[in-house]
Amino acid sequence: MATSSQDAVSINVPAVLARLRGEYMPAPELAELIEGLVGRTVADVERALILQTLAHCRGNRTTAAMMLGISVRTMRNKLRTFIEDGIAVSPALQA
Numbered sequence: 001m002a003t004s005s006q007d008a009v010s011i012n013v014p015a016v017l018a019r020l021r022g023e024y025m026p027a028p029e030l031a032e033l034i035e036g037l038v039g040r041t042v043a044d045v046e047r048a049l050i051l052q053t054l055a056h057c058r059g060n061r062t063t064a065a066m067m068l069g070i071s072v073r074t075m076r077n078k079l080r081t082f083i084e085d086g087i088a089v090s091p092a093l094q095a
Helices: 013-020 027-035 042-056 061-068 072-084
Strands: none
Touching: 013 027, 013 042, 042 061, 042 072, 061 072
């Protein structure tokens, strides 16, 4: 998932999605989540979130896009950019 010039970013997808839905997250847990992102570019964090959500959805781009609150078209465009940048994107897995 990471290239030689980039570090992999690990994101707790369920915690991020819960936060985006407005669900309560204790302050220390939220602070820990944010602290883990400090020093990363928004592009790196976005890429990691998209790829981890896609993996969580077993490669289903439509479901991943819905979870992230983006259009399927935006998802497709982001993934195409990742591939052009040499980042591996997992294909959809069979259920």
